[in-house]
Amino acid sequence: MINFESVSKQYADGHEALSDVSFSLDRGEMAFLTGHSGAGKSTLLKLIMLMERASQGRISVGEQDLSTIIKRQIPYFRRHIGVVFQNHRLLYDRSVFDNVALPLHISGMNHRDIGRRVRAALDKVGLLSKEKLTPIQISGGEQQRVGIARAVVNKPPLLLADEPTGNLDPDLSEEIMKLFTEFSQVGVTVLIASHDLALIHHMHYRVIELNKGRIVEASFDGERDV
Amino acid sequence: MSEPSKVSGARSTQSQSAIANYFKHHSEVAKTTFRTQIDKPFSSFFTCSVIGIALVLPCLLMLILADLQSVSDDWEDSTQITLFLKKHVSSQNASALAVEINKKNSIHTSAFIDKDIALATFKEKFDFAEAVDSLDENPLPHVILVQPVNTLTKIEHIEQLKVSFLKHDEVDSALLDVKWVKRLNSITEVLSKSFWLLASMLSLSVILVLGNTIRLAIESKKEEIIVMKLVGGTNAFVRRPFLYMGVFLGLGGSILAWILLHLIVYLLNQPIQELSSSYQSDFYLSGPDFESTIFLLILGLSLGWLGAWLAVRKHLDDMEPN
Numbered sequence: 001m002i003n004f005e006s007v008s009k010q011y012a013d014g015h016e017a018l019s020d021v022s023f024s025l026d027r028g029e030m031a032f033l034t035g036h037s038g039a040g041k042s043t044l045l046k047l048i049m050l051m052e053r054a055s056q057g058r059i060s061v062g063e064q065d066l067s068t069i070i071k072r073q074i075p076y077f078r079r080h081i082g083v084v085f086q087n088h089r090l091l092y093d094r095s096v097f098d099n100v101a102l103p104l105h106i107s108g109m110n111h112r113d114i115g116r117r118v119r120a121a122l123d124k125v126g127l128l129s130k131e132k133l134t135p136i137q138i139s140g141g142e143q144q145r146v147g148i149a150r151a152v153v154n155k156p157p158l159l160l161a162d163e164p165t166g167n168l169d170p171d172l173s174e175e176i177m178k179l180f181t182e183f184s185q186v187g188v189t190v191l192i193a194s195h196d197l198a199l200i201h202h203m204h205y206r207v208i209e210l211n212k213g214r215i216v217e218a219s220f221d222g223e224r225d226v
Numbered sequence: 227m228s229e230p231s232k233v234s235g236a237r238s239t240q241s242q243s244a245i246a247n248y249f250k251h252h253s254e255v256a257k258t259t260f261r262t263q264i265d266k267p268f269s270s271f272f273t274c275s276v277i278g279i280a281l282v283l284p285c286l287l288m289l290i291l292a293d294l295q296s297v298s299d300d301w302e303d304s305t306q307i308t309l310f311l312k313k314h315v316s317s318q319n320a321s322a323l324a325v326e327i328n329k330k331n332s333i334h335t336s337a338f339i340d341k342d343i344a345l346a347t348f349k350e351k352f353d354f355a356e357a358v359d360s361l362d363e364n365p366l367p368h369v370i371l372v373q374p375v376n377t378l379t380k381i382e383h384i385e386q387l388k389v390s391f392l393k394h395d396e397v398d399s400a401l402l403d404v405k406w407v408k409r410l411n412s413i414t415e416v417l418s419k420s421f422w423l424l425a426s427m428l429s430l431s432v433i434l435v436l437g438n439t440i441r442l443a444i445e446s447k448k449e450e451i452i453v454m455k456l457v458g459g460t461n462a463f464v465r466r467p468f469l470y471m472g473v474f475l476g477l478g479g480s481i482l483a484w485i486l487l488h489l490i491v492y493l494l495n496q497p498i499q500e501l502s503s504s505y506q507s508d509f510y511l512s513g514p515d516f517e518s519t520i521f522l523l524i525l526g527l528s529l530g531w532l533g534a535w536l537a538v539r540k541h542l543d544d545m546e547p548n
Contacts, residue, residue, distance in 0.1 A: 049456075051547055072460075079458035089453050103457040108247045150457070 277479025436533030476530015
């Protein structure tokens with residue numbers, strides 16, 4: 001699903017955020033991306049979403065070479081990727097329902113289908129009863145779940161998450177991670193950037209660790225200490 | 227929402243519903259944007275007023291110009307050349323000349339006024355009986371009044387005609403009273419030039435004011451724009467509400483301008499009619515008619531759209547998530 005071949009990313013100021021990164025993720029696979037802040041986790045996610053372009057190397061997502069996607073096509077490409085952000089990035093001037101419906105409105109779906117899909121996504125994250133509230137009226141954990149519902153409402157084959165449990169307590173974090181596990185079980189490829197090592201080790205999924213822009217270890221167990 | 231037709235094939239039903247969704251989305255964006263503007267009546271009214279006032283000036287000038295043009299056309303229609311004949315010319319010769327002139331294609335009518343009849347009229351009308359009686363001889367010459375045909379409207383052509391009369395031996399001098407027509411024409415010329423200057427400057431200012439308003443709106447919705455782009459919103463999708471905002475503000479501005487125009491015409495007409503009646507004219511300002519109303523609305527709408535489009539091009543398209 002995701003394939004990185006010797007990818008490097010150098011910013012205009014000369015800072016090299018990623019050096020010679022190679023890895024691949026199969027369809028339906030779930031993996032964690034770890035490392036200290038500044039290790040290049042965010043840059044790697046940005047490259048997948050085409051918020052940044054690689055300086056060197058080749059990235060493909062779902063068999064599509066990202067270097068062949070021109071600027072105008074980026075929005076259509078992004079509709080196939082669900083993204084969950086640490087700070088949720090919800091819109092506070094509209095209801096939970098409208099927040100989740102946003103990607104569907106953008107892709108031009110009709111109203112009846114939107115209602116059905118949004119309620120299914122909200123039901124999945126356990127917030128069906130709160131669709132009329134605004135994000136300010138619900139808790140931080142619930143806001144993150146709204147963010148997840150918005151990311152999956154389009155049924156994307158790939159789900160990215162950038163520190164999805166960054167601001168949550170352990171119980172809530174576990175709940176969120178459980179949701180991601182469920183998505184991967186139905187065939188969604190899931191890549192989660194996180195430095196919540198205790199939680200990651202507890203989950204027994206593949207871990208891709210970055211250090212100063214390089215992959216230091218890619219392991220399948222959570223037994224290793226940093 | 228209407229049910230897709232069951233007769234047509236699946237593919238065309240699909241594309242039909244895509245088009246239907248597109249228009250539905252447009253009407254929703256329009257409605258939402260309109261409601262957002264209504265929800266902040268003060269700032270919307272302020273922006274519309276600025277646009278309205280900027281539009282009123284050139285529109286008023288345009289109305290005045292159109293009215294002046296019709297007056298000047300009327301005046302040119304009534305252009306008349308007065309031929310004063312030489313002293314020694316007899317009544318018969320003068321009358322014959324008038325008939326001869328009348329035969330020309332460029333002449334509508336020509337009338338001979340005998341100097342004795344003229345003096346009698348003069349005596350009668352102006353109560354100068356004693357003064358006239360004291361004169362040894364009639365100081366007035368024979369006069370022929372010549373009216374060119376209506377199709378001859380250019381002053382230069384009438385001037386040429388006037389000069390051609392001087393070739394006749396009997397004609398002493400010819401007088402063409404076009405000073406007022408000339409003046410009016412140059413006033414119209416000045417006004418028409420200022421109209422274009424004023425109109426382009428004020429249109430530019432409308433575009434700038436709107437562009438700035440839209441820029442502020444874009445800045446205040448930065449987070450929303452970025453989120454939309456992150457979940458796959460195209461530039462067209464993201465800019466749509468801002469373009470509608472520009473169109474609505476422009477339209478609101480032109481509606482205000484229309485109301486202001488009526489008010490100004492109403493307030494100005496009394497003093498204008500007093501002034502023009504002192505020049506024996508019944509000139510007055512007519513308010514905006516149906517055509518100028520439509521023109522005004524389209525003008526406001528397009529300027530609004532243009533201002534929004536420029537702001538969106540400059541500030542929104544390059545706004546990328548990071």
